[in-house]
Amino acid sequence: MHKSYGFRYTEDVNRHLFKLLSIGHSSVSDENYQWNGLRRGGQGIIFQWSIKGVGKLRIGKEHYTVPKGHAFVVSIPNDHEYAFDASLCDQWEFIWIRFEGFKEEWLRQDLLQTYGPVFEILPDAAPIQLLWRLYSDTAMNKLNDRFDLSLRIYEWMLSLQRCLLDGNAPTSLEIPSAYKRVAAYIQEHIADDLTLDRLAEVAQLDKYYLCKMFPHYFRITPMDYVRNRRIEKAAELLRDHGLSITNVAALCGYTSLSYFGKVFHKMVGLSPLAFRQLELSESEDYLRFLE
Template sequence: MHKSYGFRYTDKDSENRHLLKLLSIGHSSVADENYQWNGLKRGGQGVIVQWSIQGAGKLRMGKEHYTVPKGHAFMVSIPSDHEYAFDATLCDQWEFIWIRFGGFKEEWLRQDLLQMVGPVFELSPDSLPIQLLWRLYSDTAANQLNDRFDLSLRIYEWMLSLQRCLLEGNAPTRSEIPSPYKRVVTYIQDHIAEDLTLDRLAEAAQLDKYYLCKMFPHYFRITPMDYVRNRRIEKAAELLRNHELSITNVASLCGYTSLSYFGKVFHKMTGLSPLAFRLSEVSESEDYLRFLE
């Protein structure tokens, strides 16, 4: 039996900005073109993820139009300029499961995934996000949910599983990264102490700098200049092991002409000043710093 469930939170719960909140969850089939939702006309807030079990639906995001076939999901936020609907020209019936949630930092999920995979993406029925979604729906139907903190934790687990599934599934292997982007990475490693401007990186890649900025995160998940910063701070952490090098020399060898700016960036990335990092007790055989991207 297909059902949907809505949730309401008390004023006290609403004030807790650190909770993720389940606003609704459901499993439905539609065959009526009156099924239509406009993101600027419906009430409330939150993020909706809806996965097609059978059939297909249509989605408009701004001026872009998409089909959401079997095994695919879409993600939208409310309010925003979108509309999704049943279209009889696509199929006789559209069956789907959805979740609508809101609260603490839900936007990071939508923003990260939209940049990497777009508003419509494929998820296999046996993928962890879909398994967790069905489990949450079943527990809701059986009235087996625990308190609001446990529910928030489950939504967060589902969000992370979705992000991991999509980002890892779409991340190219090293052999799949096109040679222009490999050249940029090699150039950064070989010229870390130099003035690495975006123009120089684009020249090394033999690409337009705007195109480089657009495509680089697809292969490395961060911007070219953030990649430069991370490699510089990693190199600085390595050089700080050598107490014979002054911190001014370390900064210079990592491409920083301003000692104060180097200190600010290093502290922002590690939580320690260069001097405090140097004096901290860390094993000589340990890699001091690696940024996960």
């Protein structure tokens, strides 16, 4: 059953928290469904994702459609209007969230300027899954206090940003065997001459296609992945004071000591020698880069 839920707060919420104003799942087929951002009350951000059919959206003088699998973001108050149009489809089904809080400027500025007001999001992408979970917990009265709710909205916002930056990758994306082979080969042959041509041979893919698709699964290019694994290995080997820095560089695939030093300093913030001399805590036995 399609339902919507509105929220009221019994006292002023800390300005550093998000406030959930409404959330809902609706299906409309009446052209009376129409919302104008200058006429409705209140404020905040609205995110709405089309499940079925298509809606129309106007922002200022610009007109858009919002088809299945696409979302739009608008702020209130603002000169916008979204509505059902029977000439576009018989029924428009969607899920939405309306909230306000101290980070909403990111959605209003950074996201809209970078991606525009309408963008595609896959059904199994993290922000959609988190939105459904929040809607379900609301319907089942399973929400906790305002701090937990604010945290969940912030988690959703970060997932939206990551989803768009990563090219809209699903949450549980299965990495094809070709790309797993490349990652394993890099790890096992870190000292070898790991050219893009060689990695393409391992993957049995065209190298241009490899470069295009590899970031969908690892969030960085193949050669950046090689660099990160090499510097991680170098940081591990530098703990062995029996190895010279020249040997460490060679064991990590660097034939030029000066180039190795430049790359290491850029990635770690220290020269290889300074890193070796640094006393690290026991909790920092290995260096890892988060892609």
